[in-house]
Amino acid sequence: DGGITQSPKYLFRKEGQNVTLSCEQNLNHDAMYWYRQDPGQGLRLIYYSQIVNDFQKGDIAEGYSVSREKKESFPLTVTSAQKNPTAFYLCASSSRGASYGYTFGSGTRLTVV
Amino acid sequence: EDKVVQSPLSLVVHEGDTVTLNCSYEVTNFRSLLWYKQEKKAPTFLFMLTSSGIEKKSGRLSSILDKKELFSILNITATQTGDSAVYLCAVEYGGSGSRLTFGEGTQLTVNP
Numbered sequence: 197d198g199g200i201t202q203s204p205k206y207l208f209r210k211e212g213q214n215v216t217l218s219c220e221q222n223l224n225h226d227a228m229y230w231y232r233q234d235p236g237q238g239l240r241l242i243y244y245s246q247i248v249n250d251f252q253k254g255d256i257a258e259g260y261s262v263s264r265e266k267k268e269s270f271p272l273t274v275t276s277a278q279k280n281p282t283a284f285y286l287c288a289s290s291s292r293g294a295s296y297g298y299t300f301g302s303g304t305r306l307t308v309v
Numbered sequence: 310e311d312k313v314v315q316s317p318l319s320l321v322v323h324e325g326d327t328v329t330l331n332c333s334y335e336v337t338n339f340r341s342l343l344w345y346k347q348e349k350k351a352p353t354f355l356f357m358l359t360s361s362g363i364e365k366k367s368g369r370l371s372s373i374l375d376k377k378e379l380f381s382i383l384n385i386t387a388t389q390t391g392d393s394a395v396y397l398c399a400v401e402y403g404g405s406g407s408r409l410t411f412g413e414g415t416q417l418t419v420n421p
Contacts, residue, residue: 229408231411236416237414238315238411238413239397239411241408241409244408288409290409297343297357298343300351302351303351
């Protein structure tokens with residue numbers, strides 16, 4: 197079945213450590229996105245990529261980094277520079293012109309301990 | 310500044326009630342407006358709206374877009390407890406590098 201896979205589902209990190217969240221899709225979508233969701237809030241865009249080897253900052257990119265070396269993969273690194281990283285992270289992908297919107301992964305819940 | 314605003318932020322109703330959720334937006338180069346339902350994890354797609362005045366309907370849910378007033382509503386009739394969720398409105402906009410911006414969401418609680 198086609199879809200987006202995020203891993204891990206739950207992640208614990210000590211302060212000062214970098215951590216990488218995985219996002220893989222087999223939908224042949226060109227565009228991929230990373231969002232952050234805090235309790236009681238909507239989704240905020242961190243980074244997005246329209247094509248391989250290219251990506252743009254979203255609204256809250258500080259303290260995060262991404263890469264897009266393959267069409268299927270868009271990993272997100274949460275660096276030690278991110279002051280408040282505890283949140284729910286969602287990855288999404290889309291195909292231009294699609295009538296069904298964006299497809300989301302099941303998310304990764306990151307907790308800093 | 311591009312923004313998407315939803316109202317109300319939370320709503321509590323009884324089963325059988327009809328609810329209307331609101332979404333207004335201000336963006337450059339509007340492409341589409343999307344509604345999602347989020348229960349526990351990933352949002353699930355409900356509707357994509359691109360044209361004004363054309364109602365989209367799926368069972369008890371319906372939605373319409375007004376591109377002149379920059380506004381959309383999501384209606385749910387005969388609500389059920391299973392409709393309890395966060396409803397997210399998102400707007401896709403931009404030129405060649407389009408992006409999707411979300412509102413804060415409306416937390417709907419349907420009591421038996």
